[in-house]
Amino acid sequence: MKLQAHQGPTTLRSLSSYLKLSPATVSIVINDSPAAKAIPEGTKNRILRAAQKLNYRANFFARSLSLKRGYTIGVLVPELSEGYASAIMSGIEDELLKRGYFYFVASHRGRPDLIEEYPRMLIDRAVEGIVLVNTPLEHPLSVPAVSISGHRRVKGVVNVGVDNAKGAFLAMEHIVKLGHREIAFFKGHPGSADTVYRWKGVRDAASQMGIRIRPELTLQLQRGATHPGPSLPEEGYENAQQLIATGRRFSALVAFNDISAIGAVRAFLDAGLRVPQDISVIGFDDIHGAAYLTPRLSTVRQPLRRMGEIAAEQLLSRIVNGGKVGAQQISVEPELVIRESTCECRQDDTVMLSVEGDREANSFGACPEQRRRVEASLPKVQCRG
Amino acid sequence: MKLQAHQGPTTLRSLSSYLKLSPATVSIVINDSPAAKAIPEGTKNRILRAAQKLNYRANFFARSLSLKRGYTIGVLVPELSEGYASAIMSGIEDELLKRGYFYFVASHRGRPDLIEEYPRMLIDRAVEGIVLVNTPLEHPLSVPAVSISGHRRVKGVVNVGVDNAKGAFLAMEHIVKLGHREIAFFKGHPGSADTVYRWKGVRDAASQMGIRIRPELTLQLQRGATHPGPSLPEEGYENAQQLIATGRRFSALVAFNDISAIGAVRAFLDAGLRVPQDISVIGFDDIHGAAYLTPRLSTVRQPLRRMGEIAAEQLLSRIVNGGKVGAQQISVEPELVIRESTCECRQDDTVMLSVEGDREANSFGACPEQRRRVEASLPKVQCRG
DNA sequence: TCTCATTACTGAACCGGTTTAGGAGAAGAA
DNA sequence: TTCTTCTCCTAAACCGGTTCAGTAATGAGA
Numbered sequence: 001m002k003l004q005a006h007q008g009p010t011t012l013r014s015l016s017s018y019l020k021l022s023p024a025t026v027s028i029v030i031n032d033s034p035a036a037k038a039i040p041e042g043t044k045n046r047i048l049r050a051a052q053k054l055n056y057r058a059n060f061f062a063r064s065l066s067l068k069r070g071y072t073i074g075v076l077v078p079e080l081s082e083g084y085a086s087a088i089m090s091g092i093e094d095e096l097l098k099r100g101y102f103y104f105v106a107s108h109r110g111r112p113d114l115i116e117e118y119p120r121m122l123i124d125r126a127v128e129g130i131v132l133v134n135t136p137l138e139h140p141l142s143v144p145a146v147s148i149s150g151h152r153r154v155k156g157v158v159n160v161g162v163d164n165a166k167g168a169f170l171a172m173e174h175i176v177k178l179g180h181r182e183i184a185f186f187k188g189h190p191g192s193a194d195t196v197y198r199w200k201g202v203r204d205a206a207s208q209m210g211i212r213i214r215p216e217l218t219l220q221l222q223r224g225a226t227h228p229g230p231s232l233p234e235e236g237y238e239n240a241q242q243l244i245a246t247g248r249r250f251s252a253l254v255a256f257n258d259i260s261a262i263g264a265v266r267a268f269l270d271a272g273l274r275v276p277q278d279i280s281v282i283g284f285d286d287i288h289g290a291a292y293l294t295p296r297l298s299t300v301r302q303p304l305r306r307m308g309e310i311a312a313e314q315l316l317s318r319i320v321n322g323g324k325v326g327a328q329q330i331s332v333e334p335e336l337v338i339r340e341s342t343c344e345c346r347q348d349d350t351v352m353l354s355v356e357g358d359r360e361a362n363s364f365g366a367c368p369e370q371r372r373r374v375e376a377s378l379p380k381v382q383c384r385g
Numbered sequence: 386m387k388l389q390a391h392q393g394p395t396t397l398r399s400l401s402s403y404l405k406l407s408p409a410t411v412s413i414v415i416n417d418s419p420a421a422k423a424i425p426e427g428t429k430n431r432i433l434r435a436a437q438k439l440n441y442r443a444n445f446f447a448r449s450l451s452l453k454r455g456y457t458i459g460v461l462v463p464e465l466s467e468g469y470a471s472a473i474m475s476g477i478e479d480e481l482l483k484r485g486y487f488y489f490v491a492s493h494r495g496r497p498d499l500i501e502e503y504p505r506m507l508i509d510r511a512v513e514g515i516v517l518v519n520t521p522l523e524h525p526l527s528v529p530a531v532s533i534s535g536h537r538r539v540k541g542v543v544n545v546g547v548d549n550a551k552g553a554f555l556a557m558e559h560i561v562k563l564g565h566r567e568i569a570f571f572k573g574h575p576g577s578a579d580t581v582y583r584w585k586g587v588r589d590a591a592s593q594m595g596i597r598i599r600p601e602l603t604l605q606l607q608r609g610a611t612h613p614g615p616s617l618p619e620e621g622y623e624n625a626q627q628l629i630a631t632g633r634r635f636s637a638l639v640a641f642n643d644i645s646a647i648g649a650v651r652a653f654l655d656a657g658l659r660v661p662q663d664i665s666v667i668g669f670d671d672i673h674g675a676a677y678l679t680p681r682l683s684t685v686r687q688p689l690r691r692m693g694e695i696a697a698e699q700l701l702s703r704i705v706n707g708g709k710v711g712a713q714q715i716s717v718e719p720e721l722v723i724r725e726s727t728c729e730c731r732q733d734d735t736v737m738l739s740v741e742g743d744r745e746a747n748s749f750g751a752c753p754e755q756r757r758r759v760e761a762s763l764p765k766v767q768c769r770g
Numbered sequence: 771t772c773t774c775a776t777t778a779c780t781g782a783a784c785c786g787g788t789t790t791a792g793g794a795g796a797a798g799a800a
Numbered sequence: 801t802t803c804t805t806c807t808c809c810t811a812a813a814c815c816g817g818t819t820c821a822g823t824a825a826t827g828a829g830a
Contacts, residue, residue: 012787022810027788035789038808060511061455062786065446065815072489080478081690083673086471093465093492102489102510104457107478125487126445233677262677269679288468289674292618292647294654305466397817407780412818420819423778447816450785 010054019050026051030058064126071101073315074122076115077133080107083288084304085133088148091308092131099316101128108135129315131308132157144318146311151193153328158318160311160330164194167300167334168201171254171282174298174336176209179345180252180280184217184243186236186264188256195256198284202254216246221260236263244271251279251345258283258290258299265293265341280342286335295340303332395439404435411436415443449511456486458700459507461500462518465492468673469689470518473533476693477516484701488512493520514700516693517542529703531696536578538713543703545696545715549579552685552719553586556639556667559683559721561594564730565637565665569602569628571621571649573641580641583669587639601631606645621648629656636664636730643668643675643684650678650726665727671720680725688717 016026021043028035029047036044050056064070075092077085089105096103104122108114119141122130129144136151150159175183185202188195206213219239221231236255240263243250255261261283265275273279275295283290286301310330318324401411406428413420414432421429435441449455460477462470474490481488489507493499504526507515514529521536535544560568570587573580591598604624606616621640625648628635640646646668650660660666660680668675671686695715703709 011785023787024789024811025809028809031788033789038806040808043808057509059450059786060509061446061450062815063788065444065450065786065817066788068815070446079475081468081472081475081673083466083468083471086468087466089490090464090466090492093490097491102491102506104487105474105478105490106482106487107475121487124442124445266677266679287674288466289672289677292651292674293677294651294679396815408817409781409819410779413779416818418819420779423776425778428778444816447785448818450787450816451818453785 087304088308091305095312164197165201172205233263236260240264240267472689476690480697549582550586557590618648621645625649625652
């Protein structure tokens, strides 16, 4: 009688009644479950063809309810519109989709209430795990979690981060090899793990290379107390102005990140100083756009995409292994990217910053000849356009 | 006997047996469904307290299966790691989370097979609607869809996009008001709707303002055939070199987008030309980072975040209204953003491009005095730092 | 005392899959 | 012929909610 009611999408039941088979059989064949060994090829094909013909698609909720799995994870980021989180997400996505997972994104914008609430909402949505990007975690979660550039070490949570010590070393080594001795520094925002480890790396490298770190030339970025929030170049701009105001000589700036480096470059230019001829500036991160600046920014690249991939891999393996943790911390290698904002220091050139420079001679090293000259003077370090 | 077995999370059944009530009653109270009017306050409180105490959380899949709704939508973007899509997503997210929705993201990287496959996968995941960002749609979908900067108009799909004609007009008006007459143009990639409408806007504005568009000074960005793919500044760089190679005079460039504008600025600088003093350059989009360049890029801002919000609003309203379409096209207002890459043209200054400029005099308008001078010379147009 | 309405709740179907234990029928063995 | 063994398939429980029709108990009204 009701063999084919008017119903909408094909269900397992409608498909099986069309085939004059039980739902069990059809389900078994369609999922190619172990029991399918007992079904002859002919029947299998008949089922598969009918499924195709009636465009049968298993209801996701019913399936997930039964399997108690939704193949979904949550990604919590501070801010989506910046390049940082989206580069990481891009890596996460690659790894996830490859394995049949999807992901929810939520951005908390540094708001503590949302940092508290979103993980709960995600878990209510039955995510099987959570990736925390640059986000502090207060309580342990009831699902596996992996953090990227985690602000604190939480028991049972794997942290994926760049090897900050190594990155800081690379930056310092580059600057020092170029002959710089009087170096200014931007430390990161207080309360972030990156700040601590990166700064330690700078100090270690400095002492190893015989460089003195002057407190007057060391400024801290101040945005936000426990959490960075969106970093802005303005911070770097103001800090650089402060640096200039000290009247102290320096020929290079090692900035905590690219954003502050960009602001600093701008401040130097506005003050009539040339970058890199008067002051070399090196950033950290290699954000999208660092290569388009004038001068193109020398920096230490964080392999953000790769970090996302690793985080996703880790999370998935913890999901299938029932949450067992391997390493607690996974470091990825930073990469020195030499562009145009750094060049060799002629020691005697180290500018006295209180002097108003000759503005007419302001030039950015953008002209090919100048660049060639700079490059030729650097025997070891490769200068890429 | 089995009042409280060892089970894991609290289910509706375990909660109701603990309360010695039926699951129906508990469900009614917890969801505050209409039938809850008939339940006395005392019982309600007892239920709510017990739910709290036992930390009851409704199983998402069971609930969705029953309601036939998952409060989830899908977002399809070409590329996540760029700033474009993530700015839009940020707006989408705002609107969605506010209304209790979450979203899946998938990026197809311009691959036709993925453009075909991902919508299906999303629909299999029971999304209630799809937002297509800058993505061509071949077949109509079985769920409501909204496109942003849609490449073609698909029946039943609302398209949200910037008013390209207006944006082009703003750019042209700005350039022409500054006195420029010999203007070069970058047209967008072929096959994109933005290209067509934006170019039409430029032509209309030009004819309205009595500006002649010279074919020799009009170049098309070439990446990808039917789809842009990730745009790169290299395209703009090469096009600008070509422009220079023509030997034709021009004092301004109106670029299709910021990325190509950035490349062009770089090419001009590398060729010993000053921006904006020798050539004014205006972009389109106002991508993240356009404000950090030297010179900071003048451009026409697309309110990407707002576009995301609107798309989400539209989609949700179509979901609740059962897919009825209101307007077929929604345009948002572009905004002229004047920074430093454009300045007034002194007609007689229009450079002869084949001449190798005086490189020592290369200067970028970065010095405050120069900027002041430029600003002072512009009576109508406000120059922002 | 009987009817009727109201109050406070419940039984059971339903959403649409998965899975396990088992059964009908045919073939082979005794 | 009867028992056993396969082969092929199914009944029914289950996942964990939502919801509708209905019912027992109480009180009011006639």
